[in-house]
Amino acid sequence: MDIEFLGTGAGMPSKQRNTSALVLDLTDENKENWLFDCGEATQHQLLHSAIKPKKITKIFITHLHGDHIFGLPGFLSSRAFLGGDDSVDLYGPAGLKEWLQHTYKVTGTYLPYKLNVHEVHEGLILETDEFKVYAKEVQHVIQSFGFRIEQKELPGTLLIDKAIEQGVPKGPMLQRLKDGFDVELENGQTVYSQDVTTDKKKGFVIAIIGDTSYCQASVELAQDADILIHEATFTNEYAAGAKEFGHSTIVEAATVAKEANAKNLIANHISARFMPGEMPAFLAEGTDVFEAISIADDFARFQWKHGQLIKLQKN
Numbered sequence: 001m002d003i004e005f006l007g008t009g010a011g012m013p014s015k016q017r018n019t020s021a022l023v024l025d026l027t028d029e030n031k032e033n034w035l036f037d038c039g040e041a042t043q044h045q046l047l048h049s050a051i052k053p054k055k056i057t058k059i060f061i062t063h064l065h066g067d068h069i070f071g072l073p074g075f076l077s078s079r080a081f082l083g084g085d086d087s088v089d090l091y092g093p094a095g096l097k098e099w100l101q102h103t104y105k106v107t108g109t110y111l112p113y114k115l116n117v118h119e120v121h122e123g124l125i126l127e128t129d130e131f132k133v134y135a136k137e138v139q140h141v142i143q144s145f146g147f148r149i150e151q152k153e154l155p156g157t158l159l160i161d162k163a164i165e166q167g168v169p170k171g172p173m174l175q176r177l178k179d180g181f182d183v184e185l186e187n188g189q190t191v192y193s194q195d196v197t198t199d200k201k202k203g204f205v206i207a208i209i210g211d212t213s214y215c216q217a218s219v220e221l222a223q224d225a226d227i228l229i230h231e232a233t234f235t236n237e238y239a240a241g242a243k244e245f246g247h248s249t250i251v252e253a254a255t256v257a258k259e260a261n262a263k264n265l266i267a268n269h270i271s272a273r274f275m276p277g278e279m280p281a282f283l284a285e286g287t288d289v290f291e292a293i294s295i296a297d298d299f300a301r302f303q304w305k306h307g308q309l310i311k312l313q314k315n
Helices: 042-046 072-081 096-107 160-165 172-178 216-221 236-244 250-260 276-287
Strands: 002-007 021-026 032-036 056-060 088-092 115-119 123-127 131-138 144-151 205-209 227-231 265-268 293-295 301-305 308-312
Touching: 002 042, 042 072, 072 096, 088 096, 088 123, 096 115, 131 216, 144 216, 160 172, 205 216, 216 250, 227 250, 236 250, 250 265, 250 276, 250 293, 265 276, 276 293
Parallel strands: 032 056, 056 088, 088 115, 205 227, 227 265, 265 293
Antiparallel strands: 002 021, 002 301, 021 032, 123 131, 131 144, 144 205, 301 308
């Protein structure tokens, strides 16, 4: 699983950071890409990445502020011209469907594929063969959701020699055993998957939290997460303003990660007032509380592999 950030700024685009958008590249898990938030010019940001719009099949919107949704009508429209014929499932707060319908009606826009809009509630909002996704309302000036993505348990490793010793022929039966199913041989003997595979492996957990002040809901969403992606709009110097406008400081994001026992924190949604040269000091404020922090930049790509978060080199 890879994470690519398309926009990591707050409020409005700047020269260094576009507005909010990130993609979970789940190609290895289910051959899909999932988009979280879609700020202005997200489709333009995609042109500078290897992500194909047609592979984005699910979109999750944290809240209805413009820097998180103004790129959505354009992206959904352009996707149709780029080979995106499959349906899209869109998840977000109440009002999202009405806003899109009105936008497309006024502009005379037609989508040639099916758009399924799900206005979310707290709790389980999506379950697939590979994942469960939960939503929880966090603390912002308007309704705002955080999302928790849990990968289901993965099959253990097949002990091929052991399976063959029990009479399993090479071919589809071995795959079924690897996938966790028992098989019956021609002689009537049953070979049990648990006898010829290692223990199942725990899947990864990611919490993605958009705009919010520090709150207990964020801690609950991020509980024992492998990766927490949390807004960190300001430094402690601007803590009063952060709270007034429903945002978090880097220290508060780090506090959520620490209290949740998360393994890694990626700080996102950074105010344009902080220049690249100020990022080491910005980071240091957070690492005083929680050590395993990375700062998201536009086009930064992270990989979760063998239980480790790896920051990849930009193309």
